[in-house]
Amino acid sequence: MGNSSSMLTQYDIEEVQQHCNNAFSQQEIVSLYERFCQLDRSGGGFVSAEEFLSVPEFAVNPLSQRLLRMVDGLNFKEFVAFLSAFSPRATLQQKIEFIFKVYDSDGNGKVTFNDMLDVLRDLTGQFISEKQRTQVLTQVLEEAGYTKESLLVLSDFVKILGSSGLKMEVEVPVD
Amino acid sequence: MNSNQGKLKPSSSELDLDRPNIEDYLPSGASIQEPHGKLRLSDLLDISPILTEAAGAIVDDSFTRCFKSNSPEPWNWNVYLFPLWCSGVVFRYLILFPARAIVLTIGWIIFLSCFIPVHFLLKGNDALRKKLERVLVELICSFFVASWTGVVKYHGPRPSMRPKQVFVANHTSMIDFIILEQMTAFAVIMQKHPGWVGLLQSTILESVGCIWFNRSEAKDREIVAKKLRDHSQGADNNPLLIFPEGTCVNNQYSVMFKKGAFELGCTVCPIAIKYNKIFVDAFWNSRKQSFTMHLLQLMTSWAVVCDVWYLEPQNLRPGETAIEFAERVRDIISVRAGLRKVPWDGYLKYSRPSPKHRERKQQSFAESVLRRLEEK
Numbered sequence: 001m002g003n004s005s006s007m008l009t010q011y012d013i014e015e016v017q018q019h020c021n022n023a024f025s026q027q028e029i030v031s032l033y034e035r036f037c038q039l040d041r042s043g044g045g046f047v048s049a050e051e052f053l054s055v056p057e058f059a060v061n062p063l064s065q066r067l068l069r070m071v072d073g074l075n076f077k078e079f080v081a082f083l084s085a086f087s088p089r090a091t092l093q094q095k096i097e098f099i100f101k102v103y104d105s106d107g108n109g110k111v112t113f114n115d116m117l118d119v120l121r122d123l124t125g126q127f128i129s130e131k132q133r134t135q136v137l138t139q140v141l142e143e144a145g146y147t148k149e150s151l152l153v154l155s156d157f158v159k160i161l162g163s164s165g166l167k168m169e170v171e172v173p174v175d
Numbered sequence: 176m177n178s179n180q181g182k183l184k185p186s187s188s189e190l191d192l193d194r195p196n197i198e199d200y201l202p203s204g205a206s207i208q209e210p211h212g213k214l215r216l217s218d219l220l221d222i223s224p225i226l227t228e229a230a231g232a233i234v235d236d237s238f239t240r241c242f243k244s245n246s247p248e249p250w251n252w253n254v255y256l257f258p259l260w261c262s263g264v265v266f267r268y269l270i271l272f273p274a275r276a277i278v279l280t281i282g283w284i285i286f287l288s289c290f291i292p293v294h295f296l297l298k299g300n301d302a303l304r305k306k307l308e309r310v311l312v313e314l315i316c317s318f319f320v321a322s323w324t325g326v327v328k329y330h331g332p333r334p335s336m337r338p339k340q341v342f343v344a345n346h347t348s349m350i351d352f353i354i355l356e357q358m359t360a361f362a363v364i365m366q367k368h369p370g371w372v373g374l375l376q377s378t379i380l381e382s383v384g385c386i387w388f389n390r391s392e393a394k395d396r397e398i399v400a401k402k403l404r405d406h407s408q409g410a411d412n413n414p415l416l417i418f419p420e421g422t423c424v425n426n427q428y429s430v431m432f433k434k435g436a437f438e439l440g441c442t443v444c445p446i447a448i449k450y451n452k453i454f455v456d457a458f459w460n461s462r463k464q465s466f467t468m469h470l471l472q473l474m475t476s477w478a479v480v481c482d483v484w485y486l487e488p489q490n491l492r493p494g495e496t497a498i499e500f501a502e503r504v505r506d507i508i509s510v511r512a513g514l515r516k517v518p519w520d521g522y523l524k525y526s527r528p529s530p531k532h533r534e535r536k537q538q539s540f541a542e543s544v545l546r547r548l549e550e551k
Contacts, residue, residue, distance in 0.1 A: 032234070035234060039233075041462070052233070055232050055233070055236045057231075057232035057237070060528050060532040061225060061232065063225050067229050086234075102222065103220075120219060123537060127541035128541045136544065136548060139548075140216045144215065160220055161217055164217045166223050167223060168226060170230045172235075173235050
């Protein structure tokens with residue numbers, strides 16, 4: 001009993017493509033739609049956090065909770081826009097913007113020391129003490145010319161990450 | 176009769192012991208090469224590898240692929256083919272289906288009219304009763320298979336009744352059991368189901384010797400392990416059939432085998448089952464249909480065509496752990512039935528992965544950070 005939810009029309013595909021700034025080809029959007037329907041088991045038109053977490057590969061990722069906050073309850077158009085940062089056609093600027101958004105959990109355009117500490121905590125878990133984490137972060141911040149009180153904005157991120165050869169791409173399987 | 180659609184709970188720690196290192200199997204497309212050099216701010220802020228892994232899992236993951244039922248390509252899309260297809264539908268629903276239903280009913284009547292007397296009248300004479308009940312169960316299974324026009328090709332030597340041996344097979348649907356049972360009366364270990372299936376389980380299957388388990392109970396595993404051991408040691412009991420995947424998979428992939436069947440100190444005889452999808456997709460997607468609907472779907476298709484291979488019995492090699500043994504047998508079965516192996520535990524359908532995997536990732540990142548802090 002395959003997933004024969006409502007088919008995408010050509011008009012829908014073009015709309016989605018426009019919304020994600022042509023990050024994906026039409027073929028890829030059709031594949032993503034199939035995947036979206038597969039994940040959306042309850043058929044509500046959006047994928048809930050539970051449904052994302054039922055993908056074991058996603059659930060074991062240290063940043064899954066942060067990403068869930070960004071992706072929970074999105075409809076298909078927004079889902080594709082969310083993934084557009086991972087397209088090979090996305091610019092470096094777009095990728096850095098995505099990373100910035102992951103850090104900036106309250107969405108006010110400023111990343112604080114605590115935001116960075118939170119992400120570091122997600123990444124290292126119980127294997128580094130809180131004190132050591134704070135120490136490490138303070139140290140590398142100061143070496144880069146910032147302080148504990150600095151509020152980083154997007155241009156700071158671009159400056160820091162712009163030269164590090166960021167590789168952030170996924171391949172959308174197209175049958 | 177669908178399995179829990181409710182909340183997923185974190186898996187019990189017991190499920191952890193079963194798995195070899197998943198990291199060995201997971202696609203390392205965004206392979207986190209060991210970074211070198213002094214730790215800088217960009218290293219801490221650059222979470223792109225981990226984000227890529229997460230996005231990769233969102234876009235496609237090997238676990239969900241195992242349970243995808245593939246609807247066949249519609250071929251009835253043109254003026255000539257469409258009426259052909261329509262007449263096919265009419266034939267299947269109005270002629271084949273009633274004929275099959277009648278055959279099945281006759282089978283049940285014959286079966287019940289023999290089984291009930293045998294069961295009650297021969298209470299004293301156990302050996303004879305068991306023998307007759309075995310034959311009758313094989314009979315009703317043959318009727319079932321006929322009711323979907325099952326065309327089954329068996330390859331390899333038929334299982335023999337010997338003590339200290341268990342049979343393992345890949346699992347696609349509950350009909351796997353029926354198909355195997357029509358050839359040899361196995362004892363089987365099954366999840367207890369509600370409804371009419373449960374009724375059948377507790378009455379008829381009891382006679383061939385069945386063991387029940389309950390997926391949702393953590394302590395259940397030890398109880399079941401003991402029952403398995405006891406059964407396999409008994410000389411008189413029907414040979415035991417186990418589906419080590421623990422859940423139905425779509426016959427294109429195989430998930431991890433649970434080691435329970437492989438540490439009984441018995442010879443393990445692998446059986447590979449492959450269904451021919453051209454006729455019908457025999458995968459029972461328990462999240463999508465009840466067993467009754469699944470059976471009805473089978474009874475209104477043209478045929479269920481499958482191949483069953485009885486493969487060479489395997490023993491635990493010296494120095495091999497039960498998990499390695501299970502993997503080796505899974506390999507044998509997957510190769511024979513053309514299945515792709517994935518490193519996931521089938522029970523992840525019902526529960527979340529253990530935090531151990533995430534912790535392993537966290538640990539390696541933490542160690543790399545601390546190490547690079549020391550470097551100048």
